[in-house]
Structure formats: structure tokens, C-alpha cells
Amino acid sequence: MNVSLNWLNDHLDLSHMSLQEIDDLLTFAGVEVEGIASKGVPSEKIVVAQVKSAEQHPDADKLKVCMVDAGEDELRQIVCGAKNYKVGDKAPCALPGADLGGGFMIKEGKLRGVASLGMLCAAGEIGMTDVEDGLMILPKDSEIGKPLQEIFDADTIIEVEVTPNRPDLLSHTGMARELAALAGIDRKKPEIPAAETSGAGDLIKLNATDSCPYYTAVKISGVKVTESPEWLKTKLEAIGLRPINNVVDITNYALHELGHPLHAFDAAKVEGALDIRMAAKGEKFKALDEEEYTLDAEDVVISDASGKALALGGIMGGLDSGVTESTTDIILESAYFTPSKIRRSSRRLALSSDSSYRFERGSDPQAVLTSSAFAAKLITELAGGKIEGATAVAGEVPVLTGTVDLDTAKLDQLMGGSISLADAEGILTRLGLEKLEGSSWKIPSYRLDLPRHIDLVEEIARVHGLDNVPSRFTGTFAHESEVDSAYDYQMSLRKTLTGLGFYETQTIKLIAERSTDATVAQMDTALPARPLQDGDIVRVALPLSEDHAIMRPSLTPGLVATAARNIRQGVKSLRFFEIGRQFRNAGGGKAKDIEADSLALLMGGDSDPSGWSSNSKAIDAFDIKAVIESLLPNRLVQFSPREREGFILSADILCEGKPVGAFAQLSPAKCRELGSNTPIYLAELELKKCQQLGTGATQVDELPQFPGSSRDAAMEAPVSMPNADIEKAVKKHNEMLLVSYACFDLFTDPTGEKLPADKKSIAYTFHYRSPERTMKAKEVDDAHQKLLAHLAKTLPITFR
Template structure:
């Protein structure tokens, strides 16, 4: 929320308080200051100067050399390129050392060979709104040498982030009350006329949707003159970035930002009969003030007249046909309390958001409805004239607060005895609470967040200052929980992946229908598996992700568009799907996704560039689980060019795939994209326990090569399975180092291939003799011949 410091100053005395002090107070009290913007002239070194002489620059046709009087007793030479001044004019002059907006500091310099000892300034160059082109011409009676900042108003704009449970701070009055409490300074009273009479008349207001609007008021003001707002009103609105419209609309906006209660003014001539507060009909179309049209549903709240014409979408935005214009002479001023849930639902579904809906959906003060209306009526009569009738109301403002007891014993325990009961009660009083005769505290209607004893203690601690609460106890031992173990395992994985050169992604858990339709989830989806968001914020956030791969691929595609050559990403997170097509309970599971593509090294004179392949991904998995045997078991996957299941020690832990060639081209990938999705719970279990480090071998080993001819369709996994099943005790490892095929069938039948393997043998207790190695090798070859029918070459 944008807050003007000058505006706050109308509610409390801020003299002598620095911006840093106010910033710190808000921050430590739980109100985050997201930005500070200074408006107006900040530097004291920008002074009034009178141009005494202006001659042509000897080396530049568009520059002149001026002599200006800045009250120093001697003239100052300044080179200037503006053309809108004449000798004798008074203009702003930035002396050397003056800091201008944008971080620019003025100094003495030479411009095309001529000394220039300062700068003559335009309005926008010194922090004022943009004026005519050229220099800012000051009034003739301006005092030479006087700081220009003393001639113009300045302000500080604070961008404050208010937590959802503090809607009372969404106004200058509320923020002023908070600041006055923190500064221990008086909170200045605000003159609001009392509402003389409230009349209930169904012929004026009729509430059908009492669940969505328990309380609605309206005042008819006749004889108004809609025109430009007075200067003070425009200045207030412009200070927080609002554009003035006309005096009536500007008053409603002023009261909203002053008190936090949204108001709306209807042109009474466009209202037929009574105001009707009702639910919309399914399919009813509403035309909003911003010229957008929306098809409504029965849960939406409409303000209409007796003819059924929609005047406003309750609490969200006014209608296009009922607004106040320059021809308006009679208005109906609305002030109401709407149920937050309904406003939030309608605002999200229609994607309509306004300052009013922002406050209504968080909850405004029910007892502030009538005072806000009274203040607005008073200001409208002052600025637009007219005569106001009685205030008509329907329904009752709900009571959202109740007395709350403060437990002194628990207060001392939680505050560590750092504050006395009297001091604590003083803080509650400054916050607007009052102590009742039974010892409980009456909570004001604007603090609906204070419901329990602990809420009062939290307020006391916040105002007292958490840094004033002593720390008396050391942390106690807490046994490691399942959550702690999972966190530790995930951090081990993160560190290992980062050490391998991968970058962690954090993508949103909501994806689009298009990402699901692309077929990117590695686990096949059944009908009904997809979990959709009922009221998505946008089409891109309509589905709870069933797989982590779509987000990784989207991140990689963005990096490719930024000319990134090497893509190494991983992400840990939850995925969601209805197991069994929606018949079972929604399931959440934790997944680890990995993506590799592009260059693995930067090519140069000493080495060629190489792109990543599936073996790079397999190597990453092997490094994650160093004491496990990682195998890829081929398995076709729809929409992918290559696919397999991933097994660790014969346990299925996930899936691997390469994107289809069409998908890679569509996303502008220039090399193959390999992805893996692992069941994080299974990976954690494989990481559990103490990792045993094998001793370095004390005796040398020996190796033997074998070339075998097998059918072309035989997978490497089949060969490894036979070798593992044989379990030769002296065999410590094996790897394939060559594959030969001949599609022509000249050197080798086209349906056959030659595969060369290297087998390593070693004993832990002795050096093997050649005869022992040969005997073990022959047993392995015999097992392969029996198991797969291979022929050795």
C-alpha cells in the first residue's frame, strides 16, 4: 500500500522523526517497508539563480554561456542548452555537489572547452513534475540564493506491505494509529459528523443476499455540481499515485484511503426505484467501469435497481452505465459491509481487482460504514454543493470482536518478565482497546484479528519490541523426526547435484493444460488423473502439476532463448494426481527431476566440444547413489523418442526419457534433451544408513577382452543380467567398449551385431595367476553362451 508521509502527518505529529526511524519502527513492528520514494526537491544546493548574461558558445551552435547570480557576490559561469529563457529570468541552479534524482551529482566541468560551474535545471531534473520544455522559470519575486526546495512541497512515499490479518492498516488513519502507538505520540482526532438519522425503508434499499451483504447504507444528495476537484484533494490523491477524476469520485477515493472504507457513488438518474442487493443469475453479463464484460455466476453479488439493471459488482467494481459524469446532478452514495469470502471469490474468478475489492476481501471495519459515509457526505457538500437527505440503511453491521482476557501469568512467562502489567495495559490502550470492569479487554471493531489471549500478548511484544525480551534458555535437545531425516537427505542430494554442476530450479506447482497435453509427464496419465484448480488465476495456472518435468523443460526452453548452451537443471518438489482416475483419494508425492542437454564442455584447441547424452545422466545418478548399481531398462513412452525405467539395485526408482525430436524443434533446442524423474522417497531410503567406503585393493588385478556376436535386438541389460546371475567371485567389473554393426550385411549380417566387453578379475587376498584368471573368464563366457546363445569372435 502506498502511504504519503505528509498525509500521515495529518493524524499525528511527525516533526523531528527521520525517514530511517519511521522505516525501522514499521519494520520491527511487522509492517514491511518495500520501498521509499522521495517526491520534490531534496538537495539544499539547488538554489534560485538570476541569469545576468547569455552569449553564444564559441564552439557549439546549440549552447550558450551564461553568467548567473546565485547570491555569492560574484557571478557564476554556466553553459546551458535550453532556449526558453531570457536575461533577467530566475531559474533553479544546481551548484557543484548537488544530488539530482537518478543518483547524478553535479560537478564543475568543461563543455566543449568552456568552464561550466553548475547546471541550470528543468523541473523534472530536480524532482518536480515535468513542465514546459527547457528551464523551470521561477516567479520574479523569488529570492536569489534561496534553496528552491523551500518554494515547493516535498513528500515521502512509503510502499508498505500489510499482512492479510491487518486490514485496519489499509488506510492512512489506520497506519497513523499504528505509528502513533509505536512512537508513543498522541493520535490526533478526526472530525466526522454524527449520522443524525438512519432510516430503514425497503422502498429505498432491499437486501436479498443477506449472506453476502449483511449491512448496506445509501444517502441521496441532490443538486451536486460535478467538476474539477479542489487543489487540496487533487494533491492528496496525486501524492499516492492516483489520478483525479472529478470532485465526487475523488471524495470517495479520498475517504477510502483516509479511513479504509470503500464507497461508491451512483448517478441517481440512472437508478430505477430501490437499490436491490442480490445474487447474480447464472450467465448474467456485467459491464464494468473499465469497459470489460464478465459473465457472472450465481455466487456473485450484484447491486442493481428494481428493473434488474446491474449498477455494480458488489464490493469489486462499479458498472459502466451507472457512474457519475459531468451531467450528474443527483447521486446515491453507497457504503456497505460485504462478506470477504464472496468478494475474494468473485474478484479472482473475474480477474477484476480494485482498491475496494482489496480491502473488502480482507475485511473492513463493520462499524466504520456509517462514519465513512458521513465524512464523504460532508466533503461532497463542501466541494460539490447540494443537499443531503437522511441515511437509509438495511440490515445490521456484524459484530466481529468480543472481549478478550489478558492472562498476567502467561504474559510474564512469554515476555520473560521484561514488561510490567501496567506498561502492557498502556500499550493495549494506545492500540485502541479498553479495559472492562470484569478485567477483560474490549476489542475495537477494526481489530477483528484479536480473538485470544495470545493475540494480545503478540501485540504487546510487537510494540514493546522483541529485542527487549531477554533470551534466557538454551535450545533443548529434540530427537530427529522423520521430517528432519527427509530434509537432511534432500540437502545431501542438493549438495551432490550442485557439485556435479547442476542448477536447482524452483517452478510453480500450477501449470497449464497445454503443458499436460504436450505429454511431458513421464508417468502415463489415466482419465481423471489430472487435478484442476477450480478458480485459476490464469490459463497458465489451471492444473496441479502431475509431473515435475514440464516445469524443467519450460525453464530449459527459456534458457535456450537466452543463448545458454549448457543446460543442467534439477528440481525437488511435490506432484499431484488422482490415482485410479479420480476414484481414489488425491495423491501427493515428492519427486526429483533432472534435465541435461547441450554442451558438456567448452570446445577449444585442445579438445572438441561434446554434447550431453544419456550416459551423462546415468553418471549423475550414479554419483547421487554411489554404492548402488544403476541400470536403465528400456521402456517405450508415448511422446518421447527414447525411454526407460531407472533401477537401483533392481529396485525401480523412476523413469528416464529423451524428448521427441518434434518437441525439441518446437522449443528451439539445438541438441537432445534428456530428463529423469525419480521417486524422492525411494531415493532417500537408498541414502539411509552409513555409507561404507571400500578399501583400496592390495593386490593387482587382470582383465580379459571378449568380442561376441549377438542378435541386433539384444539389449545391454540382458548381457549384464546374465553376468550378474553367474556371480563369478573373481569378477569385479565389466564394461562394453565397442559395438559394431553393418547394415549392408557384407561384413556382418544386418540383423546381428558385434559387442566387445572387457572383464576385470581380482582376488582380495592374493595375486591371481594367469591360469586362475583364464578359468574364471571361461566360466563367464560359458554363462553368456548358455544364457544368450552368443558366438565369440
């Protein structure tokens, strides 16, 4: 809801408070402030100017070259494209240097070759409301050269989000009442005449008391429907409403002033009495929004003796019974509608209005007559006319509030003794509650949210300020739980992977069963990187569709589907990861289902963007291995080959010799289906195992004090022997002087000319160092020869 600060100033004096203080006051009291905006002329350099001449632009049919008097010593030339003005009219002129907001600064320049030394403005361009297409034409008596800021008052609009339990705040009176209670200041109550009432008579027939327990109507004859006065239009425009005519504008003004909806019928379009009844099933109704709606038997309508629906009760008036310029007599409706009935009709018809917004939250039943009398008085003042007799009333005013006892012991306990009983009672009094005998309080009709004693305590705490209530507890140390540590570890993985250029995905936990079957796997899906055993799949008892038939046993199918969508969008480098839960049966369903958190990685496409200075290369398996090593620092990561159906290359991922996940490369056929002409690699890691290996204290080695020495060795091995076997053999040898080793060359010759086709040449460098002394060459040679002998004995290799 939009609240005008100028409008609020009619109720209470807020001049001693800054906007920030008002914002804080409302926010800490539970009324959310969504935004604060200033309205009005934005710059003092926007002045009244008079058009002295307007000549056709020499090079543009739709532009004119105007000479305007802006109160300066000489006329100012401005090029203008508007058509609604004539010579002699006065309009806003933004002089060079005027800031129109949003960084739009007026400067001297040229338009189609002709100098333009300012800008003639429309109302919308200077923070006002547009009422015509073109320039804002100012009154003839406006003083030339006078800044518009001195003519039009600025305003501040506070946008608040009102919770459904506080419909009393949906008006300027309600908001003023709230601010007065919070700030402890007095407010001016609006002067509202007492309404004379009579029975329903010939004006009302109430036949739907469940949906409309209370209905009133008053006839006003001899009105003249014209444009509203400037003060009324200004108030409505400030909160975003478009003025229509004086009668309709008064009903809107009363709504936003007092919070109770009203509706005015053209009496000439009403035959006989107003009949408040339930709609017939299938009945048609054409609303003010010019849409036709099909009603149901649960909708309440206001019709006349002809049976035609004139309005949809509590929601919107009808197009054929509304007030127009030809209206001379009106019937002003004010009623109370049952919130649940209005809410149901509004939702079913997808039709909402300011009225339904308030009725469905619960309007104040005691405000029915008050609002009617307030609007009727304004109509006779602004539109003329005469009130014909007393206000007709049908039904009874619902009594929705009563008395509530304030539990003083509970108040003292919950408030920690931070407020005295007298001050607490003062807060309740400011909020509109009435003190009765003992500890009883009468709840006002507009506070439907206070049915219990604890609600009174909450109101006292809210106004007193929760920060003023002392805490009874002090912070205590709590050990980190397993859930906390797992969350922190997963967040650290996310930060590392995003730093490496990965994008996180979040896919649905339900997948198609074909994603787990190599014989029917379709495009945009992939088999799990970790193979499935019989009975592993957890099926959904009543799946929504075939694509959501099983709980995902792996994250990789979802990642591949994500990659496929990105490939179709032209993405060249694929780096995706997902952290989530996977589901498998244990032992073919004989035990409880296993839910485990996993990390899945997908890499493919170009490793780096190509440019003029370099060409990009395709991502390979060593790139994804390097990523895994960065997630498990200071740990030995190895890929142990293992054939798996559906993949061209697959392996177990070992960390310090322990299995922690699975690696796989999609087949070329699968990559072509996805639209990729480069290999795509997948990896899936068990987070619990990785957390155990990747966390904890990390030992930092001291900088070496003595120099080391390196030796190289080239060995000939079977082409099928994995590199992991060499690394295992080196580690098993456990040479104390060996500090590091790495493969630096690999050679194969499929032709068999330089090397047998079933052999490969692998070259390693080994680095030796003693932590105690500088080694002699013989020591290094002896250690190196022992290592080579161990490798020759353990592996089917020969040294070259």
C-alpha cells in the first residue's frame, strides 16, 4: 500500500521525525517498509515558461523551433515535438543543468542541426501525473520564470507491506493511528457527522445475510458530476490512483482515508430496491473493467427489481450502473461482507480490487455507517446535491471483538520487568483499546487480531521495542555438529569450484528410469558414473510422469541434461557441478534405503577461450583429475581403470588408495547426440569420504635446508599397463630419500617401426633429498638403482 506523507500530516505532525526515523519506527514494529520515494518537481531549474513563437523545423516535419520566455533577459530557443500547445501557452521549461532524475541531465545541444537550449516538458517528465498527451499546460496566471517547486508541493510516498492480520493499517487513518501509538504523539481525528438511520424500506432487500450480514444505502439527488478539485486529485495521484470524476474520486478518497470500501450507483439505472442476493449458477456479469464474468451460486451480487446484477458484492461494480457525467442522482452503498466469501469469489474469478483486498482480510464492521456519512458529506460539498432522508439499513452489525484480560504476571515475566504496568496500559490505550474494570480491556472493532491475552502482551512488546526487553539468557559455546561441519565443507567445495570456473546446477531428484538403462538411454540423459547393482533403484509408488519415476541413484544424468541444454545455446566450455543427495537401496532393498550426499562434476569442450594469440585445446581427463586434486589438497589422487557399460573410458577414483568415487568418459556417439564434437567427462565423489580425507589438521613441511638431486628413468612397459601401477610400486618401495616423482614423457608407436605396437615408453623424473645433510652422488645413485630394481622386479617393464 502507498502512504502519502503529506496525507498523513493531515492526521498528525511528523515534522520532527526524519524519513529514516519513520522507516525504523514502522519496521521494528512489524510493518515492513518496502520503499520510500519522493514525488514532485525534481529540480529548481524547472521553471514556468511562455511560448512566444513556434516555427516549423527546417529539417523535420514533426518538430518546431520555439522561442520561449523563461523569465530571463532574452528569449530562449527550444526545439519541441509536442503538438498540444499553441503560442501564448505556458509550460514547464527545464533549463540547462536541470536533473530530471535517473541521471537525465538537460544540456544545450542540437536537434537535427538546430540549437535547442533547454526542454519544454510533459507532466510525467518532471515527476507529475500526465493528464494529456504532450506538454503540461500551466494556468494562464502562472508567473513566468517561477520555479515549479514553489508552485507544486513535493510529497514522499512510503510503500508498506501490510500483513493479512492487520487490515486496520490499510488506510491513512489506520497508519496515522499506528504511528501516533508508536511515537507517543497526538493525532487529529477526522470530523465525521453522525448518520441518521432508518429501516431498509423500499431501498434495500437483503437476501444473502451469510455473505452480507449488514448493508446500508443512502440516496443523494441533484449531484453534478464534474472534475474533482485540485486538492482531491493531488491526494489520489500521489498514491498512484487516476482521478475519474468527483463522485468516484470521493469514494476512493474515503477508502484510502478511512479504510472501508464504498460504491456509488447511478440511481437512474436502478429499478426498484437494491437486492443483495446470491448469484444464479452461470449468471453473467459485466464489471467496470469491461470484462464479462460467469458467476457461481457462491458469489454475492447486488441487483435491482429487474434481476440484473449491478455489482459483484465486495469486489467490483458493474459497467452499466456506474456513475457518469450524465448522472444526477446516486445511491451510495456501504456494507460489510463476509471475508471468506469475498476471498473465494475473488480467487475463483481472478478478479481483485482495492475493495476485495480489504474485505477479504476483514474490514471494520463499525466503519460501515461512518464511511458512508463521511463520503455523503463530501459529495454534497463537492458535487452539490441533497441527502434524501436517513440512511437505509438492513441486517445487523457483526460483533467480532470483545474483551480480553491482560495477564499482568505473564506480562512481567515475558517483558523481564522492563516496563511498568502503567506504561503498558498507556500503550494499549494509545492503540485504541479501552480499559474496563480490573484487568479487562475492550478490543476496538478494527483490531480483529487481538482475541487472546498473549496478543496484548505482544502489542505492548512491539510498541515498547523488543530491543528494550532484556535477554534472560547469555550465549553459550556449542560444539560444531556433524551437520554443521558437513555444511561448511560443502560450502568450501562450492567456493573452490566456482573459483575454478565451474557453474553450480540444481536438478530435480526424480528422473526417468531409462536414464539407468544402457539399452534405452536417450539424448539429454546419461548412465550413473557409479554402476548400479540389482535392486539398487528406488521407485516412486505413484509417479507424476515417466520422467519422474525413480529417485535418482546418481547426479550425473541431471548434469548431462544440463550440459545438453547449454550446448544447444552455443556454450563452448562445459564446467558444471552439483552437490546433492542420491538414493539407492542397500543390498537390493533388503535393508533401509541409502541416502548419501555426492558431488558430481562434468567437464567438456574448450579448456580456455581461443583468441588471436593462442588456440584453445579440448578439455581432457587430466583436467578433471586436476580439479579433484584441488578439492583434496596434499592427497594422492589416482584413477584405477574399471570397465563400465555405457562409457568409453571409466575408472574408480582413489584417494590415498581408498575409493572415493567414480570417473567416466561419454562415448563419442553420446557426445554427438548431445551436440558436442569434443569429449565429455564425468566424475562423482562421495562427500562423506572426501570430507574425512580432505579436512582436519594439515601438516606443513619446512623449507628444505639441504639441496636435492634428480635422476631420470625411461622404461618400456605394456601399452595396457596403467600409470597407477607405477605410482603404487614407487610408493610401496618407501625410499626415505625420495621426496617427489612425476611422469614427464609418454611415447607410443602404433606402426611398430620405432617401438613395438603393444609397448609404450614412459619417462619419469625422481627427486632425492636428505633432511640431515647434503648428499653425495653415490648416495643418490644407490637409492635410485634400488628403486629401479624394485620397479623391474614388481612390474613387467624394462629400462631403456
